[in-house]
Every structure is written in structure tokens, then in C-alpha cells.
Amino acid sequence: GQLTTSLLYLDGVSVSFDGFKALNELSLEIAHGEMRAIIGPNGAGKTTMMDVITGKTRPDEGSVLFDGSADLTALDEAAIAELGIGRKFQRPTVFEGHTVEDNLALALRAPRTVFATLLHRTRTAERERIDTLLETIRLTDKRGERAANLSHGQKQWLEIGMLLAQEPKLLLVDEPAAGMTDAETEQTAILLKDIARTQSVVVVEHDMVFVRALGVKVTVLHEGSVLAEGMLDHVSADPRVIEVYLGR
Numbered sequence: 001g002q003l004t005t006s007l008l009y010l011d012g013v014s015v016s017f018d019g020f021k022a023l024n025e026l027s028l029e030i031a032h033g034e035m036r037a038i039i040g041p042n043g044a045g046k047t048t049m050m051d052v053i054t055g056k057t058r059p060d061e062g063s064v065l066f067d068g069s070a071d072l073t074a075l076d077e078a079a080i081a082e083l084g085i086g087r088k089f090q091r092p093t094v095f096e097g098h099t100v101e102d103n104l105a106l107a108l109r110a111p112r113t114v115f116a117t118l119l120h121r122t123r124t125a126e127r128e129r130i131d132t133l134l135e136t137i138r139l140t141d142k143r144g145e146r147a148a149n150l151s152h153g154q155k156q157w158l159e160i161g162m163l164l165a166q167e168p169k170l171l172l173v174d175e176p177a178a179g180m181t182d183a184e185t186e187q188t189a190i191l192l193k194d195i196a197r198t199q200s201v202v203v204v205e206h207d208m209v210f211v212r213a214l215g216v217k218v219t220v221l222h223e224g225s226v227l228a229e230g231m232l233d234h235v236s237a238d239p240r241v242i243e244v245y246l247g248r
């Protein structure tokens with residue numbers, strides 16, 4: 001393997017479904033502390049890529065190196081989560097019957113390692129952590145509200161807070177802006193940029209306005225491999241990217 005200081009390194013990853021290559025020798029590097037947006041037309045392989053990183057799908061070829069660990073492709077989903085990869089799926093998953101605060105407390109008490117349990121053992125520490133998380137996800141004034149009463153956008157933020165409670169080294173976020181109002185979308189971009197100051201994040205997203213607001217490096221996937229990479233203004237001027245998005 002190559003000497004790399006990347007947090008995540010996908011090297012020549014291929015996945016076939018009945019002979020169809022959903023990922024085709026995909027190589028991708030995410031640096032420590034980086035937030036990256038992954039875009040690409042439907043069927044480009046974005047979901048499959050996330051599935052490979054989290055161990056839901058095992059690739060036919062290639063390796064996935066994470067944080068100096070052994071190849072993730074040899075591990076199962078639970079083991080990969082333990083290593084510190086948190087995934088936010090498109091639809092919000094929160095405990096509807098519990099308050100915002102209790103949702104965060106539950107996430108804090110269901111940590112990914114025993115060490116984290118020890119870290120959060122004292123109630124005072126937990127209280128402070130919850131206060132910080134509530135501020136991060138802009139739900140301080142909703143702390144006592146049942147999650148069921150939150151808007152769609154607020155539920156998404158709460159789930160992001162629950163994932164952050166588990167202190168992942170890498171946060172994977174699948175289309176956070178889907179189904180959000182314009183105001184919520186705008187707020188989500190601000191929130192993620194905030195989080196990305198201390199946290200590595202990979203965001204898969206269709207909404208170009210949202211991706212532009214993130215203002216981070218973008219990877220364009222097409223037919224299971226990287227078509228272009230760079231800032232959005234740069235890649236969106238790339239004739240190959242224009243053709244893939246508009247030319248058919």
C-alpha cells in the first residue's frame with residue numbers, strides 16, 4: 001500500500017451487480033479534517049460508494065484504508081462503526097417519543113467504544129456535552145420538545161447531533177437537504193460548515209445550491225469512477241461534467 005496521510009483512501013474499488021459495474025476502479029482520498037461533497041447523476045455510484053465505506057457492500061476489487069487501520073473491506077459493518085465512521089442516511093432516524101435532549105443523551109450513552117463510555121460517565125460532563133451539541137445543531141430552544149414535534153429539517157439536525165455524540169472520526173451524510181425548505185437547506189449548510197471545522201465529513205448531495213453553499217472541494221462521480229474533482233465553479237465548467245449532467 002501507499003504511504004498516505006489521508007483519513008480515508010479508496011484504492012481501485014470495483015463493485016458489480018450481475019455484471020454491471022456500479023463502481024469501476026474508484027479511487028478517492030479524503031484528508032484529515034476535510035469536508036468533501038460527492039455529486040453525480042443518478043446511478044453514478046454514490047450510494048454504493050457509501051455502502052462500501054461502511055461495510056454494507058463488499059467490493060469485488062480494491063481496498064479502503066481508514067485512519068491508518070487495516071483494509072476496511074475485510075471488516076463487517078459493526079467493526080467499521082467502532083473504528084469511527086458514522087453514517088447519516090437520507091431519512092431522519094430519531095426516537096420520536098423522546099425529547100430532543102433525551103435523544104442526545106441516548107446517543108451519548110450508546111457510544112461506539114467502552115472508552116467513550118468512560119469519557120461520558122459523569123452526568124455533569126454529559127450535561128455540558130448535550131448543551132454543546134444542542135448549540136451545534138441549533139436546537140437549544142427545542143431541548144424539551146418531543147422529537148415527533150420537530151420539523152423534517154430539525155429531525156435531520158437532531159440525528160446529526162446524535163451521530164456527533166458518538167464522536168466519529170468521519171461523518172458520512174447522505175443528501176441532508178432532501179425534502180428541506182429553502183431556509184432549512186441554508187441553515188443545514190451553515191451547520192455542516194460549522195461541524196466541519198472540527199470534524200471530517202463526506203456529503204453526498206444532489207442540490208447544487210446546497211453544494212455551492214458548502215464551498216468545499218467536490219468530487220463528481222460518473223459510471224462508478226471519478227469524472228472530475230475540484231471546487232464547484234471549476235468542475236461545473238468542465239465540458240465532461242456538463243455533458244454528463246445536461247447532454248442526454
Ligand code: ADP
Pocket residue numbers: 017018021022040041042043044045046047048049
Ligand atoms: P447513486 O447513488 O449515485 O444514484 P447507486 O450507487 O445507487 O448510484 O447505483 C449505481 C448503479 O448500481 C445503478 O445503476 C444502480 O441501479 C445499481 N445498483 C445499486 N445497487 C444495486 C443492487 N443492490 N443490485 C443491483 N444493482 C444495483
